[in-house]
Amino acid sequence: MxxxxxxxxxxxxxxxxxxxxxxxxxxxxxxxxxxxxxxxxxxxxxxxxxxxxxxxxxxxxxxxxxxxxxxxxxxxxxxxxxxxxxxxxxxxxxxxxxxxxxxxxxxxKSRSKISKLLLDFIPDESVVRFYLRLRSVSIAYGQQILTHAYSRVVEQALLHAYQHGNKRFSVYVTEARPLGLGVKTYESLTKAGIPCTVILDSAVAYAMEKVDLVLVGSEAVLESGGLANAVGSYQIALIAKAANIPFYALAESYKFHRTFPLSQYDLPTHHSKILSFPDPSIASTPIQASSGNLMSKDQLEYNPGVDYTKPDLITLVFSDVGILTPEGVSQYLVGMFTG
Structure with missing residues (x-):
């Protein structure tokens, strides 16, 4: 056989x-x-x-x-x-x-290296704010930081800063629809004793005045120096730029990817169905109201799960190979694949 x-x-x-x-x-x-x-x-x-x-x-x-x-x-x-x-x-x-x-x-070991590099960029008595609609926590320390959705490297970096770097901060967590991944971040950090509060994705601009820095993870850091990450990252970066708030991306070097998108629609996750107009006959069946999701499963398929943050919106990229500017990522990738 x-x-x-x-x-x-x-x-x-x-x-x-x-x-x-x-x-x-x-x-x-x-x-x-x-x-x-x-x-x-x-x-x-x-x-x-x-x-x-x-x-x-x-x-x-x-x-x-x-x-x-x-x-x-x-x-x-x-x-x-x-x-x-x-x-x-x-x-x-x-x-x-x-x-x-x-x-x-x-x-x-990559995430541990990134956690150590980030320590000096989290001021003492700072507040990290993730966004997610849940119960709010009133306790907050000093400055504020924002992150989006769920990232293991961001989670580990914040836990390291709190538990081993003697940093004291609070966190806002984005709700991160449609998957609600911010809940996972919220629960992990709260369990460790880090004060967190949760806000709507649509409240990012409202909250940005309270934020001192933004931390996000990544699906990939691209050859352009830009970032592919959970949808919503791009608009957060735009708001941070307008408010003159540092926007930091955390990414392991094995996520550096030789792709050079010129727009959102050049990402490999984009397909013709995204942002198209569905047949009205399949656009009217909502998921149960108790789920808090007003879109049907079919409707969700017409929305992107990942977006592209342009390099000019990114302040620094923290990686296991060092702290890089977006231009530095491009140079590193060229060197890595050309020997």
Whole structure:
């Protein structure tokens, strides 16, 4: 009986389900290392072709391919340039697998490095404000910071600043519709003792006068120096710029992605259905009022989940490879992929 065909997307999903701390780019790299282990390729050309095929499957299967695309791109570039002096191709494949797995282990330290870099940029007695409509918390310390939706690197950076950096601040959390991911941020920070309050996405401009800095995570930092992140990030950056408030992006270097969008509609997540006009016959069935969501599932499909923040709106990018300007991200990417 022949062995079942290797399903790279199934492996990718299994890796994410097994460890929720693993990001999509790292899960993609680990899935591609397993693809190498199952590949019958006998030459580098065949192996790279197999990896490109696996990456293509991941990108077309995932609902949001931006972040994992960065991991695929990084790993395939590494394999392509890896020195292979060994006459035994199987030995080379084993070494590539080992290197991929080691990179994934090392990458787990990225958020800790970013947390330490950010410490000096969170003033003592500052307030971090995330937005989310829930119950409000009246306690606040000194200055204020804003973030959007849910980001593991932002979460870890704020917890580190509060628990180990002796910083005292409060947080506003965006509601982050339609998924309400700000709730997750709110619950995590509140549990750690950080005062938080939650506001509507539409109240960002209203609250900006109270904010001293903005922190957001990222799906990917792009070659333009711009940012792909949860929808709403762009409008927050615009408001912060108008109010002369620093807008900081936190991103692991494996999220640096060689994509150069000129507008929102150049993002790989954009498709013809977004912002089109649906048939009126499917636009009238709301989800239960108790959910707080006035849109039907069909209507939500006509809205973007990710937007593009232009580089001129970003003050700094905090990464495990250093604190970079948006122009510095472009230079780093050119150097990383040209050797």
């Amino acid at each position: 022949p062995a079942p065909a290797f399903d790279v997307y199934n492996v990718y999903c299994r890796i994410l389900d097994a460890d929720h701390s693993i990001s999509m780019p790292i899960a993609a790299i680990l899935a591609l290392t397993e693809l190498i282990a199952h590949s019958s390729a006998g030459t580098m050309f065949e192996l790279v072709s197999a990896l490109n095929g696996g990456a293509s499957i991941l990108k077309t299967s995932a609902p949001n391919p931006i972040s994992l695309s960065a991991g695929c791109e990084l790993f395939i570039a590494f394999v392509t340039t890896f020195p292979h002096e060994s006459d035994n191709f199987d030995d080379l494949k084993h070494e590539l697998i080992r290197q991929g797995q080691q990179y994934a282990r090392e990458a787990s």
